[in-house]
Amino acid sequence: MPAIKSLEDLRRVREEALQKRKARETSGRIQIIVGMGTCGIAAGARETMRAILDVIESEDLSDIIVKQTGCIGLCEWEPIVEVIVDNQPKVTYGKVDANAARRIMKEHVIGGQVVQELLVPGQ
Amino acid sequence: MRELALHLLDIAENSVAAGARNVTITIEEDTRGDRIRLAVEDDGKGMDAEMAERVTDPFVTSRTTRRVGLGIPLLKAAAEACNGSLQIVSAPGRGTRVEVDFQRSHVDRMPLGDVVSTMLTLLVGFPDVHWTFHYKGDEKQFTFDDAPIKDALGEVPLTEPSVLAFVRETLETGISEIQEALTERELTTRVCQNYVLKEGR
Numbered sequence: 153m154p155a156i157k158s159l160e161d162l163r164r165v166r167e168e169a170l171q172k173r174k175a176r177e178t179s180g181r182i183q184i185i186v187g188m189g190t191c192g193i194a195a196g197a198r199e200t201m202r203a204i205l206d207v208i209e210s211e212d213l214s215d216i217i218v219k220q221t222g223c224i225g226l227c228e229w230e231p232i233v234e235v236i237v238d239n240q241p242k243v244t245y246g247k248v249d250a251n252a253a254r255r256i257m258k259e260h261v262i263g264g265q266v267v268q269e270l271l272v273p274g275q
Numbered sequence: 276m277r278e279l280a281l282h283l284l285d286i287a288e289n290s291v292a293a294g295a296r297n298v299t300i301t302i303e304e305d306t307r308g309d310r311i312r313l314a315v316e317d318d319g320k321g322m323d324a325e326m327a328e329r330v331t332d333p334f335v336t337s338r339t340t341r342r343v344g345l346g347i348p349l350l351k352a353a354a355e356a357c358n359g360s361l362q363i364v365s366a367p368g369r370g371t372r373v374e375v376d377f378q379r380s381h382v383d384r385m386p387l388g389d390v391v392s393t394m395l396t397l398l399v400g401f402p403d404v405h406w407t408f409h410y411k412g413d414e415k416q417f418t419f420d421d422a423p424i425k426d427a428l429g430e431v432p433l434t435e436p437s438v439l440a441f442v443r444e445t446l447e448t449g450i451s452e453i454q455e456a457l458t459e460r461e462l463t464t465r466v467c468q469n470y471v472l473k474e475g476r
Contacts, residue, residue: 156441162427165438169431188400190346193285194276202392205399205439212436220400222292 172214182216182261187232189223195230196249203250204233207257216261229272235260246272276349278388279313284396285346286315286373291401293319293371298397299407302390304379304453306413306460310359311379311387318370327365350375357381391446394419398442399433410450412457417449 186201229246290298295317303312351361358378365371377384408419
């Protein structure tokens, strides 16, 4: 992955990313949502988010959508991470610190296997 | 939250919740005046005077899932414990500016913390908001504006790995340059003070 030095490089990256996306249009996309209300931030959600972004960078994972959400009323389970693969139902993980986030990225996002022990109960 | 950067994240989240399209975050470290100032300015829906006054009260929040908000009141208490203050300037339809300052050298002043992670979290998490970040250290300044980057990227998200690396490195370099200059300034000041003490002048 060549380093980006200028806006011209960014435009080139855009072309490449769009080409790649076209090639696997049918494979769908992955969404990752991190709870970032005051409760989430206080519980360490920023470090969770950073761990996710670092894995995207180090594993060169294209086409992953990372979003945030506010407090969803499950404060005791923060940091909360939701993973949606293609059109499958949403999977909600609780108490996701940076290590747990790296595990979810490796096993679920890359490997396709839900990490059972990190699930918020009742799903 | 024992990090100013975490409080910045928390305040900026409020800006987004208030429907802001443009948010500017400013950090200003002033070694001569011994102050550290943080500001978050947005063009969200704003608040009336009564709400702006009451928002520093721990039992006021606009959230509906829980009725207690703690981010701003805790930050205000932390600033006041360090010879500082927190101010909110807001008007309905005109946006909000939250400004907080601390005595920089105060022993209880919380560290600035991980500004890069705070900015990455905001930039990636809210791609529809236009983010501007200024970091001033005495006379040096670093500015990061995400508009030209997003224009060049079009529909490709900031989470594209090479783009993420570029944004992270740009922030890391800009912030560490300011911090190195501040550290150097402090060391020089300390050496001068020691010299003056020794020479009895």
